[in-house]
Amino acid sequence: MPAPPRTTTTAVVEAARAIVEREGLEALTMQRVADQVGVRAPSLYKRVRDRAALVRLVADQVALELGERLDRAAGSGDPQADLRALASGFREFARAHPKSYPLLFDPRSTGPSPEARDRAVAAVLRVCADLAGPDDALHAARMLTAWASGFVSMELAGAFQLGGDVEQAWGYAVERLASGLGDSSRPAS
């Protein structure tokens, strides 16, 4: 009397990701996902514990993709060039995925799992260690990540309303970080 599976967890997560990618987190309903994979909504609970768990799986996938993107960006060997490349890669990823990027930092979701998060920040830590030295690597990575995520979030939210050139503001900050994080004559941590 067994009934054959009519979908898979992978297909469920992919359908969810596609919905978030196109329409954002609020459009991610169990009904929509069920329609997409050809099943009724209650059946999804055989694959994921609840909607929150599904959101988390999507967030993990986004974090992994971002990590790969940043890895590819930062490989020149020159720490300052790598920092610029990391910053650009981060921003371009957010712009390419404006609806799913917020899953990484939004307070409404739990965010990605620790493993996926580690994956996403690996390249940042590596470059910051090269740039600022091992003692300040974590501080520098946190400063860079906080700034970049804040900037991109504000940009996506349309929060830069005071005129001026947002592109220049980005470049201004990148250059301050590229020279400031590597300058050990600055105040010690």
Next chain:
Amino acid sequence: MPAPPRTTTTAVVEAARAIVEREGLEALTMQRVADQVGVRAPSLYKRVRDRAALVRLVADQVALELGERLDRAAGSGDPQADLRALASGFREFARAHPKSYPLLFDPRSTGPSPEARDRAVAAVLRVCADLAGPDDALHAARMLTAWASGFVSMELAGAFQLGGDVEQAWGYAVERLASGLGDSSRPAS
């Protein structure tokens, strides 16, 4: 045949704010607000257009309070000391209002109105003009705001999982900003 008002817009917004303050945005339902002000849910639509408009009114109030807080913080006349005070004031405000602070930047709400937003950033612009000069004031303010909001959002979301001293990471970045934003020998914008 007129019926006397049984509540006011002010009371509705205050009730909404109290709910967000205690339990966060997702707990803000029209039913909860209606119960709080002693009215049935449909009556709220005589005061606000819809839930989104109510969220916006709450966000405006939070932005105004933050603006007042930052104004009080930055009044020493010494630009570097003012920047440190702004940063501390911002972070303390977020910690004092961890559930309502996210309304200012969350992508799920429209955020505060332009007027309320201007009010909140006035002190930041003033200090950044003192520190970085008129040409770089806006760039510097955007760097500072992006970093601070990113840091605080990550902190509230529990995103700093890699160990290390988060307090030190905050101080490290504040000092880099205090010296870096005011240093015109750095790369020009």
Next chain:
DNA sequence: ACCTGAACACCGTTCAAGT
């Protein structure tokens, strides 16, 4: 072992009917 319809407790919002 998985899928399903039906049901439950919620949402936001509209609207005709009351006063």
Next chain:
DNA sequence: ACCTGAACACCGTTCAAGT
């Protein structure tokens, strides 16, 4: 002019019944 109950179209989630 405002308030209300009833209703509508949604949610997420549970569960007994089917295969």
